[in-house]
Amino acid sequence: MQVRKVLRIKVREAYPSKEGERRRTICELLEKDSQEKVQIQTLIIDQVKEWKKEGFPFITPTFQKNTVDYAASTENTTGQGYWFQVDPEREDEIILYVKTPPGILGHDLDTDSPYKSQTVRLRFLNWFPRKARRAGNKAQEARVQGKQHRAIQLEYRASHFEDMSQQLENTIKLQRFTRELAKERAQPEKNEVRINDLKTMIHQLKKSRKSAPPLIQIEGKKVTLTIPFMAPDEDLLRTALPASTIRKRRAGVDRGLRHSMVVSVKNGEDTYEETMIGKQELFEKRENLRQVTRILMSQIARRRNNWEKKHAKQQPPTSILKKEQELESIWQKVRRLDKEISHQVAAETVWFCEQHGVKTIYFEDLRSFQGKGGMRRHSWNLSTNLWGMMIEGVRYRREALGHKNGGIWLVNPAWTSQTCHVCGRRGIRVEHETSTSEQKGGEYFHCSKCDENFHADVNAARNIMYIQQPKPSAVSGRTA
Numbered sequence: 136m137q138v139r140k141v142l143r144i145k146v147r148e149a150y151p152s153k154e155g156e157r158r159r160t161i162c163e164l165l166e167k168d169s170q171e172k173v174q175i176q177t178l179i180i181d182q183v184k185e186w187k188k189e190g191f192p193f194i195t196p197t198f199q200k201n202t203v204d205y206a207a208s209t210e211n212t213t214g215q216g217y218w219f220q221v222d223p224e225r226e227d228e229i230i231l232y233v234k235t236p237p238g239i240l241g242h243d244l245d246t247d248s249p250y251k252s253q254t255v256r257l258r259f260l261n262w263f264p265r266k267a268r269r270a271g272n273k274a275q276e277a278r279v280q281g282k283q284h285r286a287i288q289l290e291y292r293a294s295h296f297e298d299m300s301q302q303l304e305n306t307i308k309l310q311r312f313t314r315e316l317a318k319e320r321a322q323p324e325k326n327e328v329r330i331n332d333l334k335t336m337i338h339q340l341k342k343s344r345k346s347a348p349p350l351i352q353i354e355g356k357k358v359t360l361t362i363p364f365m366a367p368d369e370d371l372l373r374t375a376l377p378a379s380t381i382r383k384r385r386a387g388v389d390r391g392l393r394h395s396m397v398v399s400v401k402n403g404e405d406t407y408e409e410t411m412i413g414k415q416e417l418f419e420k421r422e423n424l425r426q427v428t429r430i431l432m433s434q435i436a437r438r439r440n441n442w443e444k445k446h447a448k449q450q451p452p453t454s455i456l457k458k459e460q461e462l463e464s465i466w467q468k469v470r471r472l473d474k475e476i477s478h479q480v481a482a483e484t485v486w487f488c489e490q491h492g493v494k495t496i497y498f499e500d501l502r503s504f505q506g507k508g509g510m511r512r513h514s515w516n517l518s519t520n521l522w523g524m525m526i527e528g529v530r531y532r533r534e535a536l537g538h539k540n541g542g543i544w545l546v547n548p549a550w551t552s553q554t555c556h557v558c559g560r561r562g563i564r565v566e567h568e569t570s571t572s573e574q575k576g577g578e579y580f581h582c583s584k585c586d587e588n589f590h591a592d593v594n595a596a597r598n599i600m601y602i603q604q605p606k607p608s609a610v611s612g613r614t615a
């Protein structure tokens with residue numbers, strides 16, 4: 136293959152395609168009545184002769200493909216082509232032997248390798264135990280400082296790393312025991328006790344949590360090794376998170392009128408727990424910046440217009456360009472602020488839900504954003520873009536906590552702000568917690584049938600978690 140490839144390149148170099156013409160294939164160049172046929176033959180013969188004299192240039196070990204994927208492997212035996220081994224000299228380092236595909240040369244034979252054929256040896260640092268220890272220490276510090284939220288987060292992180300470390304350890308053990316069993320069975324004098332011991336251990340390990348087959352990607356000189364791990368499961372979460380967090384509850388999230396967001400969790404039959412996430416100061420900062428951009432934009436537009444009237448098709452003066460630079464830098468600040476807001480809001484939402492054992496969170500679907508009837512836009516009202524960033528932030532964090540697809544559903548929020556979450560009747564907006572006379576855009580919601588007032592945002596958030604899907608979508612959280 137390599138010989139052919141090199142020869143093809145040689146021929147192409149000697150006969151480059153003429154401009155405006157389709158490049159002729161090597162076959163076409165070598166056709167019976169082709170003018171170049173004899174010359175090409177001579178070229179190839181000369182090249183081969185030279186190689187015979189000087190030696191072939193292609194003996195460097197290379198992977199033919201850019202990716203070596205062992206995902207098809209099901210059992211962690213040596214037969215699978217990869218073999219983990221703890222470095223006997225440096226305990227926190229792991230050696231991975233990779234059997235090179237046929238026809239490809241690897242490194243020199245390694246005596247430690249279980250493979251008789253050529254192998255490539257990769258060494259990597261097992262950083263999980265160290266990370267777990269560090270997170271554990273930080274969690275203790277946080278507890279001492281009274282930061283309970285942070286402590287839970289860090290404790291969870293520590294157990295997550297411990298779990299990954301355990302998974303890798305199980306994989307390594309399983310490989311070792313399986314190999315040992317094969318060896319033991321091949322002995323002429325069978326040690327039945329040892330064989331039975333190994334069988335039991337293998338049986339147990341097969342049921343345990345293990346890392347998946349590795350993936351090796353080669354990009355030039357850079358080699359990336361990926362070892363897929365199992366996501367945290369219920370058991371892990373139960374040990375890592377407070378006892379109250381057995382996740383089976385649902386939560387609804389509404390873009391608030393007076394707060395950026397309201398998260399409502401259903402606790403029991405008719406009891407709820409809510410949190411209002413404000414971040415007003417950040418939203419105010421953002422709104423001020425937006426105001427500056429509006430002013431700058433109109434200034435720039437006016438000046439550009441004037442300039443173009445007088446000096447058509449000439450470069451605008453530096454004063455205009457400077458203004459544009461200024462505008463761009465403010466946009467950058469807005470974008471940074473957006474990131475910060477979505478980051479903070481998402482983190483708070485996720486941890487509130489984690490603490491209350493929420494399994495599914497219902498959000499307003501982005502595509503249904505057409506402005507809610509009669510709602511005044513507040514600066515801290517999450518914009519579509521921010522809302523999207525925030526949901527992605529929640530999804531990402533919850534996936535890391537073991538929720539499938541983040542445990543997120545997007546629903547169409549039609550009527551959620553106009554109907555009562557208890558009886559489903561249409562209600563009115565009122566000004567106070569006790570008033571019953573309609574006030575458009577009021578902070579509270581009044582239901583005449585229940586004769587009760589609720590905070591309007593809370594009522595909407597509770598409604599959102601009850602929206603029935605006509606058909607659950609295949610990919611939860613993506614569509615509704």
Ligand SMILES: [Zn+2]
Pocket residue numbers: 555556557558559560582583584585586
């Ligand atoms: Zn009602």
